[in-house]
Amino acid sequence: MQNLSERLRYAMQHADISQSDLARKTGAKRSSVSNWASGKTKNLKGKNLVLAAELLCVKSEWLATGQGPMKDSWPFVDFSIAELKQLPETAIEEISEYIVMKIEKQKKLAVLS
Numbered sequence: 001m002q003n004l005s006e007r008l009r010y011a012m013q014h015a016d017i018s019q020s021d022l023a024r025k026t027g028a029k030r031s032s033v034s035n036w037a038s039g040k041t042k043n044l045k046g047k048n049l050v051l052a053a054e055l056l057c058v059k060s061e062w063l064a065t066g067q068g069p070m071k072d073s074w075p076f077v078d079f080s081i082a083e084l085k086q087l088p089e090t091a092i093e094e095i096s097e098y099i100v101m102k103i104e105k106q107k108k109l110a111v112l113s
Contacts (some may be wrong), residue, residue, distance in 0.1 A: 005039035007063055011056040011070075012037070015082055026051040057081040 001007045012022065023033040028048055035041040036052075044052065044064055053060035057080070062070045074081055084092065 001066055003039060003066075004042060004044055004064070005037055007058075007066060008036050008044075008052070008056075011058045011063065015056045017056060022052060022055060025055050028052075057085075 001010060012018070017025075019033045019037055020030060022028070023030040026033075026048060028051075032041070032048075036044055049060050049064055053063045056063070058070050059068060059072065061068045071081075084095075087095075
Protein backbone atom coordinates (compact mmCIF):
# COMPACT_ATOMS: atom_id res chain seq x y z
CA MET A 1 0.00 0.00 0.00
CA GLN A 2 1.60 3.13 -1.26
CA ASN A 3 -0.25 5.93 0.50
CA LEU A 4 -2.30 6.97 3.51
CA SER A 5 -5.66 6.62 1.79
CA GLU A 6 -4.98 3.01 0.74
CA ARG A 7 -3.79 2.05 4.22
CA LEU A 8 -6.71 3.83 5.87
CA ARG A 9 -9.32 2.19 3.64
CA TYR A 10 -7.69 -1.22 4.15
CA ALA A 11 -7.65 -0.81 7.94
CA MET A 12 -11.24 0.46 7.97
CA GLN A 13 -12.40 -2.53 5.95
CA HIS A 14 -10.63 -4.99 8.27
CA ALA A 15 -11.96 -3.26 11.39
CA ASP A 16 -15.45 -3.02 9.83
CA ILE A 17 -15.54 0.72 10.56
CA SER A 18 -17.21 3.22 8.22
CA GLN A 19 -16.06 6.76 7.53
CA SER A 20 -18.99 8.01 9.61
CA ASP A 21 -17.95 5.76 12.51
CA LEU A 22 -14.37 6.95 12.25
CA ALA A 23 -15.43 10.60 12.22
CA ARG A 24 -17.76 10.19 15.17
CA LYS A 25 -15.34 8.19 17.30
CA THR A 26 -12.29 10.37 16.59
CA GLY A 27 -14.17 13.66 16.79
CA ALA A 28 -12.98 14.59 13.29
CA LYS A 29 -15.30 16.18 10.74
CA ARG A 30 -16.92 13.75 8.32
CA SER A 31 -15.45 15.78 5.44
CA SER A 32 -11.96 15.41 6.94
CA VAL A 33 -12.29 11.63 7.13
CA SER A 34 -13.57 11.62 3.55
CA ASN A 35 -10.46 13.57 2.51
CA TRP A 36 -8.21 11.09 4.35
CA ALA A 37 -9.85 8.13 2.60
CA SER A 38 -9.97 9.73 -0.85
CA GLY A 39 -6.33 10.79 -0.85
CA LYS A 40 -7.02 14.53 -0.79
CA THR A 41 -5.21 14.60 2.55
CA LYS A 42 -1.70 13.24 2.05
CA ASN A 43 -0.60 13.16 5.71
CA LEU A 44 -2.36 12.38 8.94
CA LYS A 45 -0.63 13.67 12.07
CA GLY A 46 -1.00 14.24 15.77
CA LYS A 47 -4.21 13.50 17.61
CA ASN A 48 -6.12 12.44 14.49
CA LEU A 49 -3.43 9.92 13.56
CA VAL A 50 -3.24 8.44 17.06
CA LEU A 51 -7.02 8.22 17.48
CA ALA A 52 -7.60 6.73 14.03
CA ALA A 53 -4.85 4.15 14.49
CA GLU A 54 -6.13 3.21 17.93
CA LEU A 55 -9.70 2.85 16.72
CA LEU A 56 -8.62 0.80 13.70
CA CYS A 57 -6.30 -1.35 15.85
CA VAL A 58 -3.24 -0.57 13.74
CA LYS A 59 0.09 1.01 14.57
CA SER A 60 0.17 4.75 13.97
CA GLU A 61 3.59 4.55 12.27
CA TRP A 62 2.22 2.05 9.75
CA LEU A 63 -0.89 4.14 9.10
CA ALA A 64 1.11 7.33 8.59
CA THR A 65 4.07 5.96 6.63
CA GLY A 66 3.48 2.35 5.68
CA GLN A 67 6.64 1.45 7.60
CA GLY A 68 6.81 -1.30 10.18
CA PRO A 69 4.18 -3.87 11.04
CA MET A 70 0.52 -3.02 10.56
CA LYS A 71 -0.41 -4.37 13.98
CA ASP A 72 1.14 -5.51 17.18
CA SER A 73 0.94 -9.23 17.58
CA TRP A 74 -2.24 -10.33 19.34
CA PRO A 75 -2.04 -13.55 21.36
CA PHE A 76 -5.76 -14.31 21.47
CA VAL A 77 -7.46 -16.20 18.65
CA ASP A 78 -11.02 -16.19 20.00
CA PHE A 79 -11.51 -12.41 19.90
CA SER A 80 -9.93 -9.31 18.38
CA ILE A 81 -8.62 -6.12 19.96
CA ALA A 82 -11.60 -4.29 18.45
CA GLU A 83 -14.02 -6.67 20.17
CA LEU A 84 -12.20 -6.26 23.47
CA LYS A 85 -12.40 -2.47 23.18
CA GLN A 86 -16.18 -2.69 22.83
CA LEU A 87 -16.48 -4.00 26.39
CA PRO A 88 -17.29 -1.63 29.24
CA GLU A 89 -14.24 -0.07 30.90
CA THR A 90 -14.89 -2.02 34.12
CA ALA A 91 -14.82 -5.33 32.24
CA ILE A 92 -11.54 -4.37 30.55
CA GLU A 93 -10.06 -3.49 33.95
CA GLU A 94 -11.16 -6.85 35.38
CA ILE A 95 -9.61 -8.71 32.45
CA SER A 96 -6.39 -6.71 32.82
CA GLU A 97 -6.21 -7.46 36.55
CA TYR A 98 -6.75 -11.16 35.87
CA ILE A 99 -3.97 -11.26 33.27
CA VAL A 100 -1.59 -9.40 35.59
CA MET A 101 -2.41 -11.87 38.38
CA LYS A 102 -1.66 -14.82 36.05
CA ILE A 103 1.63 -13.25 34.93
CA GLU A 104 2.72 -12.64 38.53
CA LYS A 105 1.82 -16.21 39.46
CA GLN A 106 3.83 -17.52 36.50
CA LYS A 107 6.84 -15.40 37.53
CA LYS A 108 6.70 -16.81 41.06
CA LEU A 109 6.53 -20.36 39.72
CA ALA A 110 9.51 -19.68 37.45
CA VAL A 111 11.56 -18.42 40.41
CA LEU A 112 10.70 -21.53 42.43
CA SER A 113 11.73 -23.86 39.60
